[in-house]
Amino acid sequence: MRLPALLLVTFMAMSAAPAHADPSTGRFDRPHAGFSPAWTTLHPGRLEAGPIDAALERVRGYTDVDAATGHPLFSGAVTLMVHDGAVVAHRPAGWAVRYSDKTTELPVERRVPMAEDTIFDLASISKLFTSIVVMQQVDRGRVRVDQPVSRYLPEFGVNGKADITVEQLLTHTSGLEPYLPLWQAWPDVPSRIKAVMDVAPKTPPGSTYTYSDLNLITLGVLVQRVSGSPLDRLVRDGITRPLGLVDTGYNPPAAKLDRIAATEYQPNTSRGMVRGTVHDENAWSLGGVAGHAGVFSTARDLAVLGQAILNGGTYDGHRILRPKTVERMLTDFNTEFPGNAHGLGFELDQRWYMGALSSPRTAGHTGFTGTSLVLDPMSRSIAILLTNRVHPSRDWGSVNPARRAVADGLAKALAVRPQRGPDAWTPSTSGATLTTGDLPGARRVSFDAFVDLDVGDGVVLQAGDGTTWRDLTTLTGTGTRTWKRVDVAVDANRLRWVYTRGTGYGGRGVYLDGIRVLGDRGTLLDAERNPEALTSAGWLRVNR
Incomplete structure (x- = not known):
């Protein structure tokens, strides 16, 4: 099975003293070379308060109405920061539900405030769940990433796609276009899936990096075909159940609606204010379960998943991936496309949202609804910002400044100690x-x-x-x-x-x-x- 010619990092399971005894704890200038100890789990902790408090205040400030625009950057958010398993910040801000339509604010007494356990539509962070399921099938010997997708989905191998590999789907180098309006142009789920199987590449496979939802929609179909189980069951049985992620999954039950952050006002889909169903129109048209979008989760659940990755695929005694498999997910396969570093699932070294936590080994993903996950193996840190930035409109601006503020705050809370003398x-x-x-x-x-x-x-x-x-x-x-x-x-x-x-x-x-x-x-x-x-x-x- 092919690996990149240049591995930017070799991750190894580490046998070391417990995390609290590690002299690198709380340090930015003593980077780690391997995974966190397998026993690392989330627990309360502290870091330098000033940078963290400043970052949290910036996030809160973005929920205030901006005088220039007449609206906040986003209605609400939950921020969570972790270092060496210690949860050093977990704070809600603003409102989970603030608007009744695209312009009308609800009276304060009718709004729903954000809470630590608010459930968010993760949007494209869902791609990480699909990628993990794919790599679990690799671990089981059912899939090889260097093989053509058509080996597993013969109907995909048409219109110039016969040689596109699983790796190229995972790294967005397949040449497929970013998007098709499946929910508008095709009448039902079978025809929408067929449209993805039939589409021709926009550029020659392997020649460019083009981020595409179609890559992950295809992978969602592929894992169902090779395993005999639908994607939502694979995510449940392979990720959420073993990790104890009780608030993570597709199509959340109605009983949890009061904890779910609203997303966009969508009269074009006849849904009005979307809350409790997936925001992405294509995922919605596919029944809420798709390879590119559809997962709902909380900041805490997402942090557990992040810690499992930092631990080399295990958390609290439950292994979801082999260490070598996690290593491949966090290794750059896109060295031919500078600026678009990508492992087998995770984006790598993207300073535009990873901020000061960026490095060739920093992994993560964002979501269109205003979500982001950053994993920094070098400092064993996790930065999570979940917002409902599309509530009530997707046109209110980018949350990237807030994403970077969170990552920067966590990085600055980690010390760079003088080498000689006191300062x-x-x-x-x-x-x-x-x-x-x-x-x-x-x-x-x-x-x-x-x-x-x-x-x-x-x-x-x-x-x-x-x-x-x-x-x-x-x-x-x-x-x-x-x-x-x-x-x-x-x-x-x-x-x-x-x-x-x-x-x-x-x-x-x-x-x-x-x-x-x-x-x-x-x-x-x-x-x-x-x-x-x-x-x-x-x-x-x-x-x-």
Whole structure:
């Protein structure tokens, strides 16, 4: 079975001390190489409160009416953050039901507030459930990802699709177009499924990355064919039941309606305000159970699933996937398509919603209804934001700023500890400079650097006379999360470090420590002993 030529990470089951004894706990600058210990389960815990509280307040603020638009960014949300199994934040905000139609707000007494156990339509996060079921069939030997889909679904192998593989469906490299209006253009479930089986590729299979609902709809049909069981039963028996996810599944029962967040006002489907049935029109037209959408869940249930993935496929003694299978789901198979890293199911390294938790190993998915799940194996952390951003309208804007705020808040709550002495230098503004005084006879400068920045951000070490400057070296880095020692030859009277913020989404930040300048006769500057010898414009001394 084919694996990518370049594996970005090798995950291994780890035999280690319990998580609470791990010196890396609470640290951003001590990345883990493998899975969390298999015994890790969710439990109450704490991290640095400031960044987390700030993120939670930003999420809450998005539920307020914006004066410029006349409406909130989203009606309500539930945020959940986990580090090393410890639930460090779990907070509702706003309203699960706020509107009676596309423009009319309900009186406060008729609204339904968000709660920790509010049930959300996960939208495309459902694709992860389908992908897990597919990989369970791989574990059972019923499916091979390198084989043509037509081996399992002969009717799919028409109109140029005979060679499309299961892997290409999982990684969105099949060439299929993103969407078909199944609910409008075809009259019933059999004809809608046939339309997906019959569709021709939009681009040659394997030539491009194109995110497509049709890929996962096809996989939902495939797992039913090879197993003899419908997708909802496979999800129930293979995921939700063993993991104890009591509020997760398709077509939630009417008894839970009072806990379900409303989605969109849809007069075009004759459903009015959608609540308790799947928002996605195609999934709705397929009976609420489809490979691309349809799963409902709570933040807590989704966190359990996320922890099972971080644990290598197991939670509380119940295994749903083999460790090697999880490894493949979290390994980039799309190295030919930079910016579209994708494992066998999970998206990887997508800073636009993963924020400062981004790295080549960070996995997750989003959903059109305003949901997101981010799993960071390097810090063993989970960031979940569930919103009903389509309530009452899908046209009110993107929730990506809120998604990044949650991921950033969790990342910033994890410490970057100074390497030498009690503190290190970090910039607080774009264009910040950290400058030495006159250092006649300077020959070498060395310092420790931690750099976790977005593309376009950087720190430049410059040499000069205080008036003119020339670049010596540029510090960049994304996703490595480790300190490194920098040693540079110099021939100048002064040195300075200039931080520039680019136009991207940022990262965990940059830190300088242990700055030391040597001349022919020894040390000219030891900033650990004499930090006042550095002049700061926008750099701060911090201890984390």
